[in-house]
Amino acid sequence: MTRSNRVPDGYKASGVDIAEADAGLRNIIARVTATWPKTGFGAVQLPIGYFANVVDIGGTGLALCTDGVGSKAIVAQMTGKYDTVGIDCVAMNVxxxxxxxxxxxxxxxxxxIDRADAAVLDGIAIGLAEGARQAGVSISGGEISQLPDMVKGFDLxxxxxxxxxLDRILVGRDIVPGDRVIGIASNGIHSNGFTLAxxxxxxxxxxxxDHVFAELGHPLGEELLRPTYIYVPEILEILDxxxxxxxxxxxxGDGxxxxxxxAAEIGFIVDDLPAPPPIFDLIEEHxxxxxxxxxxxxxxxxxxxxxxxxxxxxSALAILKRQGRDARVIGYAVADxxxxxxxxxxxxxxxxKRFRPE
Structure with missing residues (x-):
């Protein structure tokens, strides 16, 4: 494909404006952080911007986060297959x-959801239960809202x-030049970038x-719905x-x-990546x-x-191999x-938020 056919900032052209979202986020942060207790019970341990936060609950760190499956839900609707997006929902959070x-x-x-459909809800529940099983967590509650005036399809x-x-919270404060970056394989595009895809x-x-690209060898919908990998067992073993x-x-999102x-002022050279799976080349091309x-x-x-x-x-690679994960050292930290x-x-x-040519 020639450069003239390329779309500058294709994700924004698809309707996702990350810069505008970041501007809105800054306003939200300024308001919500004003609610934080400074010390003691309920004290928030981290600034906003990490993958999760931690609250002091009487000397125990309670970690919290929230996330969803985004417009992967639309692909589930297009295929009529709802029993994997629940895995994605669990994965994105755990x-x-x-x-x-x-x-x-x-x-x-x-x-x-726009209207309650028992079969759709059961399919979602199947995935949630399977994701919980893989992660070793419980699904302890939830909410179903029928919003026909607001939602077309469903959101999860x-x-x-x-x-x-509290003294073991990880934020990368102690990273030094030469530390290694191990990359663990994904299961396709996981749950980000679906608007562009x-x-x-x-x-x-x-x-x-139902289209079968030769590079994939199976239906496109099946590829797009590959559930996000849950990395809990192997990472907990590594931490232990x-x-x-x-x-x-x-x-x-942000790759x-x-x-x-x-937390450290550190950069990364990622110089040994495996070849991307073919779905990514197909997205780039089309x-x-x-x-x-x-x-x-x-x-x-x-x-x-x-x-x-x-x-x-x-040692970490040996654990990952034993847990059935494809992993390798993909780079290292540098002073930057x-x-x-x-x-x-x-x-x-x-x-x-941007990559540029060297």
């Missing part, structure tokens, strides 16, 4: 809890809690969910057995630009976006990262006050 060093415990869900969101010792396939390429873990990073969401934007939006085949001391990398991410294989440098 994986975020892991990033502050917490052990996930329980979650609640919120389903907004969860809120999860976990526990972490849907635009690429269903508007620009004008294919259906390896003392030098410095940070845990869930590679979601590898999630790596600098740590959306008409630059490769830089793909790395801003998608996980590109790596769903979770562990940052730890170099001498413990092999700009907290940039360098992708030499792709000739990209990322700072803030």
């Amino acid at each position: 994986n975020d809890l892991l990033c502050v060093g917490a052990k996930p415990v329980s979650m609640v869900d919120y389903i907004a 969101v969860g809120t999860a809690i976990g526990t972490v010792a 849907r635009r690429a396939f269903f508007e620009r390429a004008r294919v259906s969910v 057995k390896i003392a030098s873990v410095k940070a845990l990073i869930h590679i979601t 590898f630009l999630n790596l600098p969401r740590v 959306a008409g976006v630059e490769r830089a934007e793909m790395y801003e939006v998608y996980n590109m085949g790596i769903g979770f990262c562990v940052i730890l001391a170099e001498h413990d990398a092999d 006050r700009t907290k940039s991410v360098y992708l030499p294989q792709q000739r990209l440098i990322g700072t803030g």
